Amino acid sequence: MRDRKRGRRRFGWAVFLVSVLVGGLLAAVLLTRSSEDGPPVCARFGVAAPADWEEMSEDEFRAMIDEQVYLGARDIRLAAVWQDIEPRPGDYEWEALDGRLQIALDAGLTPLLLIHTHPDWVTGFGEIGSGAAEAYGDFAGEVARRYSDRVHAYEIWNEPNLERFWPDPDPDAFAELLAAAGPRIAAADPEAEIVSGGLSPATNRENTSVAPVDFLRRLYELGAQEYFTVVGMHPYSYPERPSGGSDWNAFGQMAQMTALMDEAGDTDTQIWVTEIGAPSDGDRGVGESAQADLIAEALELIDEDPRLGRAYLYTMYDIDLGQDNPESHFGLLNAPGEPKEIARRLAAGTGAEASPTCDFPGM
Secondary structure: OHHHOOOOOOOOHHHHHHHHHHHHHHHHHHOOOOOOOOOOOOOOOEEEOOHHHHHOOHHHHHHHHHHHHHHOOOEEEEEEEHHHHOOEOOEOOOHHHHHHHHHHHHOOOEEEEEEEOOOOOOOOOOOOOOOHHHHHHHHHHHHHHHHOOOOOEEEEEEOOOEOOOOOOOOHHHHHHHHHHHHHHHHHHOOOOEEEEEEEOOOOOEOOOEOOHHHHHHHHHHOOHHHHOOEEEEOOOOOOOOOOOOOOOOHHHHHHHHHHHHHHOOOOOOEEEEEEEOOOOOOOOOOOHHHHHHHHHHHHHHHHHOOOEEEEEEOOOEOOOOOOOOHHHOOOOEEEOOEEOHHHHHHHHHHOOOOOOOOOOOOO
8 A cells, every 4th residue: 555655416596696695795704804914824725624514504515615715725624424324234324425525526625534433333443353443444445435536535533542532542443443444445546545543632641542643653563554645633732833842732743753754664654734723712712813823824834844735724613612612713714704814814815716815836
């Protein structure tokens, strides 16, 4: 697998016209920058989905995608939710993901499919030798077979180094998952990028979390790099900027990650930032201006580093999890049609309706 590295629904005219009108109004709002806004953001980026995207109607999803295009997004991280798609062994329900994916493709966005969660009928998940990894691998292969003509990037799980997403996090167990899924995806699409699950900026806490550098080091010790072509990372650094020098700054830890990859003889694999952002409000919220500055700096640093590839901003809209909860405030927009400073700066840089202020030769 190392040789591969680098390697319908129709909507009525009424819905179409409403979308055009709303889109035009939205573009005007996004491109109206206040005197307090900083310089435009000039970098390629994508947007990462929260769980509530699966609850949107197709019209709501289409309107959100239109907003992403106005912001200048080129990529999108969508979820292939195993527990929803295969609620019973061998019984697949693809319709919802088919619809969301086609809307994104029709808008010109390049998709990354995150394959995660597990259905109730899978037992022993995270336990080596339980058979759960093989079941996941079978599902990942089905996903790649179905979408191989439209999707060429797949992410294996989300934050497997954190108990919230993986019971009793264990890099050895995750390596088993990679070994089950990677070859099946590659068989369906030999050109696919296979991203190891984006790692959380966690610390070492028994039965709860494993620090990303330590987690990745163990994967390389096990030889698991044979089963992925890209390393995934979630280098959240707030309230510090990505360039900050604190030991806990996960953005800075990516240099340690590439160093250990180099030591293992893997000098060309990229790290993709499959989530990054900062809360504009709530506990430890940094405010809209600092949120915009942090994201702008992250995208600039990623763009300058050849070992860093695609970047996905988390996320499009704020989520109502309580005013004090920082996870409520990661949106680029407060709500549909209500941009924050970062949204205006993105649109002013590379947005579809912007006067070009950024030049990307060959892109």
